[in-house]
Amino acid sequence: MSAMPIRGLLFDLDGTLAVTDPLHFQAWRATLLEHDVTLDEAGYQARVCGRQNPAIVRGFLPALPDAEAQALIARKEARFRAAATALTPLPGLGALLDLARARGLHLGLVTNAPRDNATHMLAALGLTDAFASIVLGDEVAIGKPDPTPYRVALETLRLAPAEAIAFEDSPSGIRSARGAGIATVGVLSTHPAEELVAAGAALVVPDFAAVPLRGYLAGLGVPS
Incomplete structure (x- = not known):
């Protein structure tokens, strides 16, 4: 009590x-593929789920300049919102x-x-x-x-x-x-x-x- x-x-x-999560996974996979990074479901669970976007991008693309990282995040989230209509x-x-x-x-x-x-x-x-x-x-x-x-x-x-x-x-x-x-x-x-x-x-x-x-x-x- x-x-x-x-x-x-x-x-x-x-x-x-x-x-x-299925929508986030698809959005991250498509966006990371722009940088030739392949994301599978196991990688999503281990390296994406529950983390903040800047940390996610640093984990996959540590050399990416900050401005490009922010643009990548914006594209990912736009993909997610476009899919999350219902x-x-x-x-x-x-x-x-x-x-x-x-x-x-x-x-x-x-x-x-x-x-x-x-x-x-x-x-x-x-x-x-x-x-x-x-x-x-x-x-x-x-x-x-x-x-x-x-x-x-x-x-x-x-x-x-x-x-x-x-x-x-x-x-x-x-x-x-x-x-x-x-x-x-x-x-x-x-x-x-x-x-x-x-x-x-x-x-x-x-x-x-x-x-x-x-x-x-x-x-x-x-x-x-």
Whole structure:
């Protein structure tokens, strides 16, 4: 049982609110191929998933000048947005957000996605006005897996770490939330359960409709 009542829910974006990794993979593969870099799914999981764009580009093309790296990132993200026109929320997301609002909980979004992507995705999901706080990894001092983005979200929403629950699909995101002292639920959309648990997830679920999630939330004082 939490020592403090839960007052806020914090969500990652890509892979947590909707499955977007296949679209990101295709966009990265096409963009890196411009530089004769071949990306497969294993490489995507190991070197792209959960990382910020500048670090991704440095990992594949360390000698690329900064201006060219930024142009490459812009092309990649434009490809992603062009493909991400019809996104489907993970099952149970709408019901969970409705429950949170009914209970007066604060809702925050914490993501490494650039602002244009976040705005585009939230619109595609019908969630433009869903979150009172949106924290972007490239607009704070340092992004995930550093805990800074989650600390900023807590400060913005005036929450103590024990008053929040985070939802993340990647080990990088879980480490960020746990580093900020926030209990974290792992969503099984991109990584196996053992990786999420090893990163610190208190519970792993396939989606927001999973029965164990209801019990977990009730145990923290968030009745359904």
